[in-house]
Amino acid sequence: MSEALHHGRDHWPRRLGAAAPVLPILIVSALVFFDLIGGSGMTWVPLLATGPALAATTCGPRGVLYVGLLAAALSVTLGIRGGAADASELAVALAALLVVTLACALTSALRGRRERVLAAVRSVAEAAQHALLQPIPATVGPFRVAVRYSAAAAEARIGGDLYALVSTPYGVRLIVGDVRGKGLPAVGTAALVLGVFREAAHDEPDLLAVVARIERSLARNLGSDDFVTAVVAGYPGDGQLEVVNCGHAPPLLVRDSVVVPVEPDRPAPPLGLRTLSGETPALQVLPFADGDQLLLYTDGVTEARNRDREFYPLAEGLARHTCDEPSRTVTALHDELLNHVGGQLHDDAALLLLCIPPQVPAPASGARGTARPATTPR
Template sequence: MRTQWALRWLPFMVMIPVALIGLLAGPSLGFLPLLTLGPSFGSVYGSVQRTAMIGLLALAICIPLAYYNGLLLKWQNNLTIATIVCATGASMLVSHLRLKRERELANVRLVAETAQRVLLRPVPRKAADLQVALSYTSAAAEARIGGDLYEVVTTPYGVRLLIGDVQGKGLDAVETAAWVLGAFREAAYDEPALDDVSERLESSLARHLSGEKFVTAIIAEVREEEIVMLNHGHPAPFLISAGGEAVPVEPPDEGLPLGLGPLGTDRPKAHRVPFRQGDQILLFTDGVVEARDDSGAFYPLPDRIRLLRSNEPQAALDALRADLITHTGGPLPDDAAMLLLRRHAE
């Protein structure tokens, strides 16, 4: 907001001091040519008409000051007027091209965001004996289209879920997320073992990804009294007991992200964690813990887990999201997805 305010008023912040100096100092300093900065700066913000009006304002300042200083109709002032006119015309062209480009980018972004919303379909609010809450916060304008992904499905083998983050941004990341989600939705129903679901995703990405691109992810399956997880290089989730104690669920061994399987043999090992009545588990992408405030401090998620004690999971997660945005003081630099599972209490 401050940047937009500065860009909006920058032409006037330049022309007004130039006018005052020209009025007080007289013709000796020759500041009038600097009025061309007004329309030049005006082209970076606002419409073509606004840029033209700033150019007319520069002329409206230049001509009376030239008359006041006895320079009217002299070649120096005629050159200044011609320069202002030419600068205004060029700035109007730049403004037109900028607005055209902004409209094109807005249309592309709208199509991509629509595709992303279709891709990331709403998760069920209830699955078996679980209450499910979701929060997805888009990033700043220059990184709005990201590769955060999530899914919750009820299968013959129990409730299975996925949360992940594709390396990179833009349409390529959305396309990769589509591959991962498509493979997961099929494998989650077909494969009885969670390790086989992971292998299916790895095989799918091996056909799709090139170079060293990857996807960090957690694949999980909720069972009676426990949750089983495979962590592919993703931030560890937080398990919150019915009593309110929160602990990070670190994997026993570091596992490679999806897509890097051919580079090594460090496949993640499934680890079981007690998940009983009244317990909650919060899964999230790195856009949450890497969000910074104005001083550069990361978001202190462990200290904010207390916000999830609300009786209603979605209200609790919404409160956590609001606190995250308050911490950054504005748009996030990266997408931030959070998935909260709560097991029904007795």
């Protein structure tokens, strides 16, 4: 809903500009004003072509023609008022103005067509992203969850980072990963990984078996140089979190306002490379109690650089912005990340934060403001 409103806000200034090209008309009026003050006759007439040229960048073809015709009428008026010595001079200036107007109108029509094509492509990309990266609700099982994803290809709004979180008979399970490469091949690989994960998460009681199914699928479908780094985690519901790290950046655990990276006990290769290394991932079990938080992310976050080529300090940012509401924390981290890089990311970036809300102690029996059980009179 909010995205639709945002697109609506993007369109109405263009419609207003196409119907009433205010700025080009003001420029033409200013040039006429200077000519009238200086009494220079034909001197300012060639500059009137800036009106339709500027209108081509903001208006539709009709607005460009309006400005061009206005500039032509004013150029004739200025030429007659200035007493042009040679009528051919005025005719040449007028012809040049009309040619510029027609060229700018054509340019405006082509620009509008490209914008419509781009809008259609973006709508298809958004639909593909929603199908690939399905929206995650704010509450899944015992967790509060927040996700923020930004594709480096801002116009496409889709990239090679992946995430998913599902509630299964074996507890809540999730994956955050990063596909090697960019573009449509990376999107296809991400779709493959997510499809296998969602299926295996519901079928396999063992988290390592889920990872093994993803590995087998990638081994059949990927090239020898392709791979996917990923963290697969599960919460069986007994106060413990299972983590399998396959060559991915370590998640960040927040406990008692202290941020600690969850380094794997035994490093494992990325998904798709097990046959080359012969190593298998290990299951890491962490205590995860009420109030704990876990942030999973992709390397587009930690490898983002500012103008001084300094990496974004994610752990420090998480320590600054941690609160009991995951959506506020993730939004603050994302905004700080964009400020760090100057507003434009150069790689896909994903943030997924989950936490178990701290339990609020029940009020003591008989405390003020609490209802007392009714007693039966003897």
